[in-house]
Structures are given as C-alpha cells and as structure tokens.
Amino acid sequence: MRKYVLFAMVVLMLVVPTVTAAAPMYQGEDYVVQADDWLSKLADKFLGDVLAYPAITYYTNQKNAEDDSYAKITNSDVIEVGQKIYIPTPEEAEAYFANSVQSIGSGTIKIGSMVPLSAPGSVTGGTAMKAAYEIALEEINAAGGVLGQQVELILLDSEGLPERATSAMSRLINQDEVVAVACCYHSAVGLAAKEVAHDNHIPVVFAETWNDDITGSGYPEVFRIAPRSSDVAGVDVDYIATLNPSYVAIMTENTGYGIPAAEITTEKFNALGIESETFFADIGTLDFAPVIERMKAGRTPDVILVLLTGETGFNFEQQAAEAGFGPEDVVMVCNQAASDSDSFWAAVPDGRLCLYHAIGLPTALWTDKTKAFAEKYVEKTGRARPESYAMEAYDSLWMTAQAINEAGSTDPDAIIAALENIQYDGALGHIWFEYGSSNPVPEDLPASAWHQFMNPAVTIVQFQEQGESAADLTVVFPDTYKTGDQIFPGQ
Amino acid sequence: MHASPLLQTFNTGPALLILLWVIFWAVVGGVVTPRVYRRKDLDASSATLYGAVAGAGTGPILPVYLWVKTPELNWRWIVVPSALTLAMLIWAFAVYDPNNLCVNNGGYVISQISNGLLVGVLYGLIALGLTLIFSILGIVSFAHGQFYMIGGYVAFFVVDDVFGLNLNPLLGLLAAGLVTMAIGIVFERLLLRPMHLGQIERPSEYAILVTFGLAFFLTYTVQATIGTNPRKLTPYFPIDTVTIGPVSMPPSRVIGAAIGLVVLAILYWFLNYTWRGKALRAVSQDKQAAAVVGINPLTMNTLAFGMGAMLAGIAGAALVQVFTWAPNVGDVASARSFVVIVLGGMGSLIGAMVGGLVIGVVEALGVGCFPDVSRALAYQQVFGLVIFAIVLLLKPTGLFGREL
Amino acid sequence: MSQIHLQVNNLSKDFGGLRAVNNVSFEVNGPELIGMIGPNGAGKTTLTNLLDGALIPSGGTIYLNGKRIDGIKPYQVARAGLGRTFQVTRSFRRMTVMENLLVPGMALHTTASRKAQEKKAWEVLEFLTFEHLANEYARSLSGGQQKLLELGRLLMLDPDIIILDEPFAGVHPKLMEKIYEYITTVNARGKAFILISHDMDTIFTLSKRLLVLNFGSLIADGTPDEVRQDPTVIEAYLGEEDEEYGTAMPVVDVHQLVEEEGDAS
C-alpha cells in the first residue's frame, strides 16, 4: 500500500510542473494591484512560477526609476491596492534570473555580520537585528547597491558565545572574504570579534555591544555606533541621583553586559555617595522569589535598577510585582525588551510605573528615515516598534555601505578612512566619529572614545498608560529630551 | 573587586572554632566507636556513622556514653544527635554572620520556607513522572525535562491566541498530557522495548544514551520549528496574591501548586484503585511474579513511560503560566528532577513530593541565607546539587527508596 | 609446592540484625575435594564471599597457607591463592576467549610478558579443547562453554583452593562430564576444591568430605556417609521451604488482580 502512495506521489510531482509549465503565458504588461493580490500570486498567474516574483519587483523598480507612475517595491511581501506594477515577459524574467545568478557568482560585494540566533544567545535580539539587516540590505540593493554592484550580506549565528564568535568571524573574513563587518549583539561576542577583525585588518561597525573595552582597545578597524555601558550607566545614575535615594539595589545578569555595567554603575554611585548593592543572577534564572524576599526584608532599596536583559528581566519584574515589591511599590528602572511583549501588561499590571533607559531619539524627534524604517520594521516583524538594537543594526549596515561607496574601493584602509570621516544620517539620527587617527582621543577622555559615536541619545522613559503605544512614551529624563513628568508609585 | 557599601562583617574566627569542634568530635566518634563495638564483639556495621553524628552533635558526651554502655544502635541514637548537629552548624553560621536576615528575622525565615515549599510542590510535580518511570522500567529518563518543555508549549498554544485557539486552561492541561503521552509511548515502543526484549547490549548505558539522544532531538526540533523566542502565559485563573501573615504567595504559583496536588491525588487514586494502576505497582514490586499472574510487563513498561511523559507534560502545562518558556527550560527541569528523585528515593512517588519540598526549601534558604548577597542567586541550583551529590555518595536509595 | 592449608576460625557475618554466617570454623588440608551443601539462605554464598574477600567478616579469622586473608581485598585473596566462580556465569562477555584467559594471567604476574601468558593460555585452551574458539567473543559461546571458560580462567590464576559455586547448574550432560573431568584432573594435580551445589547426587559422589550449613551455622562436617546419617542434616532438609518463591511475593495481591480483571471484562 505504501508503495502505491509513494508511486502516486512521484507521478504527481512529475506531472505538476509539466502542467504548470504548460499554463498560458502572457506578454509583458502593466498591471494595477487589486485587493488580495500578492506578488507571488501574480508571478504564478502570469509567469507560471510562484518563485518568479523577484523579477516583477526588479522590473517594476526599473520602470519606477524612469517613470514614477510605477510603484517602487521595497519589500516584496508588501504591495498595495492601486499600485501600478510591471509584469515582465517570461523571457525577461528568465533573463533577470540568469543575470542575478551571474551577479551572485561574480559581481557582488560581501558584507559580513553575526547575531545571536540560538541559545545561549539572546534570540529575541538576534532575530530583530536580522530583520533590520534584511531591510537595510534590500534598500541598499534597491538603491543600486555599492560601487555599482549588489551587496551580499553573509549573516552567521554567534550563539552569544565568544569562542563561537572567533570562529564565525574567521569564517566571514577568510572563507567568505567579506570586505567589512557590521555586527554583534552580545558584548562578549563583540570583544572576541574585534580581535579577529584586528588580526585580519577588516573594518567592523559595532551595533548594540555596549562594553567599553570594544572601542577602548583603540584598534583602527573598530567603530561603534551604539552607546558605551558607561554612557548608559551615566544616564541611569544621573537620573537616579535626581530622586535622592540613600540605597539602590542593582539587579544584574552574570554576563559580558551585566558584569561591567554593574561595575561602572556602582562606581558612579560611589562617586556620588549613594550606597548600592548588586545582585547577580544567571541569564535564564526562573525563580527570583528568594532574592526578592531578601530585598524586601533587608534594607529596603529606594530604587531598583534592573540590568537584566530579555525574558530574565521579565521574570524578575513579574515576580517582584507578584511579591508586592514591583513597580507600584518602589521606583524601578525596568528592562525594555519585556515591555515589548504583549503579556507584560497582564503579568505586571503596574508596568506603567516602570522606567526604561531608551537608546535612540525619542519618538517625537524621529527623522523621516527613522519613521520609514520603523514602518517597514513593524510590518516585517509584527513587533510594536523598532528596538534600539534593530535601529543600530539597520544603521550599521547602511553606514558600512555608505563608507564603501565613499571609499570608492573595497580596500580596508580606504574603508576605514571613509568611516573616520563619515557623516551619516540614519534611523538613529546623525552619526559621526569624533576621535580617530586624525583627531586622537584627548587625555581627559577615556580610551573608549576612539571611533565611538559620542552623542547617542540615551533617555529615561515611561509608559504612562497601561498598554500605551510606543509612540506616546513619555521622556522623563534628561531635560534636553523631556516631554513630561514621571509618575511615582502611589501617585 | 565589588566592595559592598553595606559593610558585611564576618566573625570567621569564632565560627571556625565551633566548626573545628564539631569536626574534631565527629572524627573521634567516627573512628573510635566502631573499634569499641568491634572489640566488644558487637555489630559495628553502622557504628562509624552513629559515632560520627554523636560526636558532631554532642561533643564528647554521647560518644563516651556509647563507648561505655555500647547500646544497640537503632534510630534513637541518630535522630537527636542529627538535630543537635544541625543546631551546632546553625549556631556556627549565626556566629559567622550575625547580621544575616536568617539569623535575626524569624518572619523572613518563615516566608522563605513557605516560598520554598510552594515552589517545592512544583518541583515535586515535575519529578513525579520520572520516579514513576524509574519504578517500572528501572531507568532514568534523561529526556524528562523535554517532555515537560513540550507540555508547556502545547498548553501555551492551546490556551494562548497565537493560533486563535484561546481555549480553556483545563483543555490545555489535557492536550499537553495527551501529546506528551503519545510521544512517550511511541518512543518507548520503538526504542526502549528492544532493551527489555534483550536485543540490546549494555542496557543500562543504552537507556541513558538513548533517552539523552531523545532529549537532544526534542529540544532542537522544538527550537528549529518554533524558535527560541521566550513565551509567557498569564495566570490561568484570575486570583489574587494569597497573603497569610508575613507570607505572600503569587497567584500563578498557587495555581501551579494546586494543579500539582490534584494530579498527585489522581495518580494516587489511579495506582491504588484501578486494575491497571495496581498492575503497575505489582510490576514495580516484582516483575516475574506479575508476569506469572498474567500481567504483561512490556505493556506496563509502555504504559508507565507514557504516563511518566504525560505527568511531565502536565507539569509543564501547569508551570508555563509561572515561568517564561523557551526550548531550553527542559534542561534545568531535568536536572532538578534528578536531584528531587534521588533525594526522595528513586521510584518512590511520595519521595518525589517530599524531595521536591526539601529541595524547594533548601534552595530558598540557600539563596536567602547565603552570606554574600550578590552571589546568592547565582548559587541557587548549587545548593540542591550539593545535597544531591552527597545523597548519591552516602545513601543512593534516598529518603524513601528501597534497595534495588 | 607448599602444603595447602586453609584455616577458618569462628567466622561470622551480620547484615544489620541478621546473622548470615555464625561462628563457622573448618580447615582444608592438602588437595581435598570438599562439597558444601545447605538449604537456600543457609549462608553458602555469604561464606564464599567472606572467604574471597568480597565481604568483610564481622568476626573471626581466615588463614591461607599461614597468611591472614580476612579483611584484605578480593584481588589480594585471589593472588594469595584462592579462586572462585559465581553462581551465575560471569564470563567477560564482550571480550574474546583469549582475553578472558589473559586477565587473570596478567593480573597474577605483574611483570609477566603478554607472550608468556598467551602461551600458557593456549595450554589451558588445549586442556579445555577450546583452541578454535580463542578469538571468539565470550558472548557467542553457549552457556556451558562459558562455564568451562570460567574454569579455564581459574587455571590461569593457578590458585591453591578453588571454590566452585553451582558448577553443574543448567549445564548440558555432555559438558557436565567435561566439568567433572576438569575437577578430578585438576584435583589430581594438587589443587583443593570446595564445591557448592544443589545437585546432591553429583556432590555426594564427587566429594570426599562434606560441609553442611544451615541458618549460617556449620551443622555437619564429615564424609558423605556420615553426613547422610546426621540427624540435624536430615531435619534441616526436611524443614526446608522453597524460599525462591516464598519470600518474593508482591505486596499487591496479584491473584486478586487477575480475578478483578476477569470481573471487569
């Protein structure tokens, strides 16, 4: 019996493509998008192949360059009713695929990247960054690529492990021969990656890796558009200092991000004469009840600063709220990623009292590029808004592309020179690197100012209504960005 | 490196003196007592342990009594000295860290213990299935945590509206149990039955490796298909935090523990009042005799493995509303279950529950009392694991286990 | 060869409150062929384990050829000259026959070359008429052949006293003859044997002397004829219960279960 089923399936498989191949063919023509149309559906209908949709995108965009009555398709998954698109002839489509195959074979410029896509890495962050990279890549190639060639992004999984990072970076540079790298989520990964980049003299633009030492080593190849831990800690501490606390509890994670972040924060508190105590938890800790109990029963903190990422932070905040020691009972600087999850508001009813440190411009100051990116990102991922690391990823890839274009070649030294002089406008606003080989880091600044974007916007924000949209976040600190007053527990 | 601004002062010297006193008399008691008993031509098989505990708990007093009178060593001579030993150790700790909340705040200790008990019921629930499998098949399933993980996911997808199902939590529990049971039964039939039919060399290693392979397979199948994005479910029933005196119990955990107790009650009923349940117990007590009276042990193996998997799945479904869920939650659950069943005694259902409670309390008190507050949470699992290792070395049959 | 002399004095063993072996004393002088019998649970295996060093006695002493062997490890006892087999066949199943034989050979002579031991092993194989099986895995041998292999291993160990626990249980008659032959031949070469068996016929014909154990005590020690007429022995054997099934009854009444199922269906 099984044999016959198998046989039938094989026959079916052989017949279906023959039938589809015999489907009626159409001439190249213009087409106005109707309701319920998808590009792949159209591709199937007109070209007899659902997989031929990139040809439609390509030719429509070509036409758009000459005649803007044609739509510009930036995301093949998104077309709108009423848009005019061009359906190529099967010959044209074939020619497109033949070309694109060829172009992948020879005329592409490769940029490397790695993000955590599996545990123990933070997959939430990794997938967000991957989506952002893909958006940037599509835009770059739609805009004609780099140096007249298409860009190929080679994206590897860092697993959040430094030893993995060494290996992946080595593979990007030696095996795939990328000309530059835009990368990284975890600080530990960034620390390992920068060594490989330096050894092989390949420029890297870091996003999201906050550890000060990444730019602190002063390698010519290393650039960073994300803030340093000390920048973020500085804002956290400055903000908390405005509340005049006598004792702060720092709840942090035992990772390359959490350990130095807690150290820097503690140092800054000490300098201000504020007492603090750090509680370390392993990433992935599920049960915080005993330590929350201990915080409650011991010396009660005036502020709890949560430096836990992702779901670990969520777990802590929920259990603190359940134990009657949550945002409604004590001022709590929470973890941003948690509030992106729908269940957050059900699990932490008073999450509106949470404060977050947010990276990037407040919504009110978003540039057009930010808004355009946010729209695509929300559409692509279904998340509430682009997280800071998504914006950083997007900008890091665009900036790398711009630098290669400005350098006029893929020579590492030329790209590094271009990056040192770059003036880039992106989702995070205007980015440039103050200190580099032509303008050395002054003595009174830490070494980490080297190739570091010195003006990232770091703010303290609050959702003041339960389940409030991200666009309505209230910025409570610093004064430069302030849009409203903080609501305090019991208020 | 992390100088704590809350200056913690420790009286290492005096505490060490107490500790040395305890250790000294434990060694003296442990070494001398068996010699005395042997010289008097008495049973000296347990004299080492009894002497050591007597010395640790009472210094020279009880050992000397034992040497002079040499009474028959039964439980009486270990319970009180054990308690006294514990008291001595607590005293040493109190001297070492007088500012510790565990030392000077009784309400705090009670609330930690109640926290531990609550979470302990959950641990016990996770471990129930593992101990059931061990009692019938005589193997430890290294894939137990993975069944737990899958159960949680099934419940999540049934109860949450990701797929628009949005069903009643009870259906979630049921679905989780059925799915994991099905996987368990298929696995048992395909990969464990050959072992019981004698088709496999080195069966004990095979059992470890093959269940380990299953764990690997299940974890990454789930990871590859639904990703590692953590999932979170809100408490099944909208109840408030339960507060009794200094003790406050979060709603999600109360619900989880309640489910655990109900499951335990149903299991108890099944094993004691149904034919199949009694047959299972018969097999666990004596395979041959059970076979003689017409119970097919192979069927019972499949049933037991399926039920074990189902219990894990239900535990997962009960706990998915307590903790965030990711494909790797199974690893920690497996490790905890091993700790719990070894402590409670492999194969004992009551042992699993008691073991769960003990581990819950030990972990809560461990984190609550560990002198260095910044590292306390990082050592959470270690407290249980150390007890686990000690029990394995000294009394592998645990609290309620029987000799195998 | 020095004179074989095993001396057991007041040997006792307690398990918790249970006295499994109670003040047993006997001697073996020269290459004797001794049988040891006793009802189930009489302490035969415990006694063997005490002699072999697997258990530490609660009281009493054992001397082998003037050397005290109680309280030392089994491997030291083996090297001192006391070899044994187990009730259940315990060949090294996933090792070849040759390797099985080499283990005791190499263990006994820490400086011996493998070559020399292999030569000796071939002699043993010849004696067992096993040459063609040298490179087979022990697991591919029949049950009886595995028994013979165990005996072969003892030859490699070359002990003065050999304790055989149930050598004839479950063995094909043909092989039984071979084992019989083995015992008499090796005994004739000057080795002492202690045979433990249920099989009264064989043991009574083979042994020159019998030890009878009951409830851990030695109740008789003499020639087969003397033992046969010993009133305590007769009583012990008549009063015996079949404990193999007697003690292992499950707590759940399984018979009742079957009835219940009958009711249900």
Add this chain to the structure above:
Amino acid sequence: MTGKIILWILGVAGLVVLALLPLAYDIFPFLPPGLLNDYTLHVLIVGFYYAILASSWSLLMGYAGQFSFAHMAFASMGAYASGMLGMFLGTSPLTGIIAGTLLAGFFGLIIGLLVLRLRSTYLALFTIAFAEIFRLGVNAEKDYTGGGNGLQMDALFPNGVDLGFYQFDSVNKIPPYYVMFFLMIILIGLMVWLAGTRFGLFLKSIREDEEAAAALGVNVVRYKVLVFVITSMIAGLVGAVRGHYITIISPNDMVILWMSLVITMAVLGGIENLIAAGIGGIVVFIMLEFLRADFATTTVMTVTLTILLSIGLYQLVMVVARRSGRVMKNIHKTLAVAGAFVVALGVSAAIASPLTTLISYTYYDFSGSLLPETIDMSDWRLVIFGLILMLTLRFSQNGLLYPIIQRVSRTGKLSDTVAKRDAARAMAEAEA
C-alpha cells in the same frame, strides 16, 4: 593484501595529508584558491580537540564502562586553571597547561575515588552534578573566573614562533594547528597503546564484571581510579591548550550541549574503538560547521528525499528478496544499498525542485506566504544529530565507523573466521 594493511595505509595517508595540509599551496600550487584558509585550519584545530575528547571519553566509557558527563568540565577545568594562573601570577601558557593538566588529574582522582561504588545511572547522575556544580561555581565566582563574561587567556604562543628561517606571529593558525595535531597523534596513540596493554585488558574486564575481575586478581580500585585520572588529565590538557588557542574560556563551554556533542561523536564513531571515536570527533565537528549555514530549500529537499527513498527502496528490495526466498549475502546487501542510493539520488534530484514548488504553492494557499528559498540548518543539524544518535544506538551499537573498520580489517582472513565461527556454532548446536 589483508584488510589490516589497507587500514594502515589509509590511516597513515590520512595523517600525512593532515600533516602537510597547511603547506598544501606550497606543494600543489595548482590547487584552486579558497580550499585552505585560516577558517578551515580553525575548524580542523577544533576538530582535533574534539577528536581527543571523544577518544578519551571512549576510553572511559567504552573500555572501562564508566559513564561520565563531567568530561567537558575537566577540559574547562584545565583551561580555567591555566587562565587564572596566567592572570593572577603571570605564568606562561606552558606552565599553565601543565598546572591545568595536573589539576584536572587531581580532580579526576577525587571523582574516581568518590564514585567507586556508583554504577551506570548513578554514576551518570553524579558526574552531571559535579559538572553542574563546577559550571555554576565558575559562573558565580566572577571575581576570579570572570563569570559569564569569560576569562581572557594568553595566546598559545604570545610572541609567535620563530623557526629561524620563518616567523609566525601570535595569531597565525599554523603553530596551533601543529600543536593540536601532534597532541592528537600523541594522546590518541598513547591511549591506543594503553588499551593494548594489561591496562586496557583490565579496564575491559572491569566493564564486563567488576566482581569477577576482582576475584581473578585484578585490582579494580586502582584501575578504575587510574582511568579517571588519565582521561581527566587528557581532557584538562587539551582543554587548556584549546583555551589558549581561542584566548577565551567561558562557562558556556560546559553547557550540556557540548557534552552531548562529544558523546554523539564518540557514539557515532564507535565507543569501543579509540581511533574510530577520534575520527568520529573530527567528522562530526566538520559536519556541524558545514551545516551551520543556509541551504537552498531544494537541496535540503533532495537530500531528505534521497535518504528516505534509499531506505524505502532498500527495504523494498529486501522484502522482495525475502519473499522469493533468496539468501542475501553481505556483498548483495552492499550492492542493494548502493543501488538503492543511486536510484534514490537520481529520482530525488529530478523531483526535488518540482516537489518544493508544489509544497511552496500549497503552503502559500494556506498561509499566504511562500516557503523561504533557503533553510537555516543551524538548528536542524542538531535535530539530525539527535536522530542519528538514537538510530545508531538502536541499530548499530558499535557506532557507524567501527563496524566498517572491523569489516575491512577482517577481509583478508574472512574465510578463516567464518570457518571458525561455523565450527563454534556447530558445537553450540550439538550441545543444545
């Protein structure tokens, strides 16, 4: 030519190729570029590391029957000892590696003594507990170990290597390549030699039956402890070397995943043969790296179909053969496997693409989006290895490689063995 000689030639040839690999372009300038670079060398270096670990785990598990989950913990212990000595006392990597080896050996001794009474499952549980306590402890004591941040370690050759006629800088992969390569040859060679001496013989007897071995004069305690000490020292040694090569060590190296991969490597190679386990280590690691990428959906489909179809076809042939009452000799079976594979490959290659389109089409109707054109195998590769591990255990307990080695090595004297076995069987039957 007997099979043993074939194996020797293959083995030596393989080693010569590996030994000359870094010089490949100097010897064969016509080789296409891209075959050999720092990344391929890196994969091989780490592959050698896993080969040693898998092989030493086999000595512990396959020879001595001691099931241990703590092997990776010992490897990390070596690395941490060396790294911490370097950080706090400024010792050189060589001193650190020696200290790490000794420390791992010392803990191996303690564990070996502690677990004397524990068997199989209990031993496995105890070693898990030990490994977890060690990992969590390292994680928690971040002031000394760097915690989850990891511990930076010196490069294996902090100043590079100066051969007089050629200088390698500290990041060049060639010196660590040869270090790891020769470590692999020496350590596996040492273990193979040990396995052939009385040591190996006694280990096997202990694995088979501890009490019987003791009753035959084997000092069980000594050899059990010794095997723990030796294998942990080997693990500690290579762990420390690898730590200095990667220049960072973190507690994540000890998560259960890595231990399970070492077990998979050893089991797939064959735990009763140290060399097979070692080769298993290299092959599995290379496969893992190779599969850590996106593959075209049609390729994945082709491979999947080929595997399923070849199994199906082979079973079909066997069923037909059985029905028609033929006795299949080994050579026929081999032919059937090969034939099934070729046919399956052909058919799959032909239908994979249309089938993918078909599924994509159906999926599109159902969900409104197409199947992705590529599939990321990073997670699926682990699924595959989990599946292979279970199937190997069930159907080929000696692994996948070892049976082949056995068969080849017997080719020369096959008839001899068959005759002997027939004789044995005849005797056994006569008896029964």
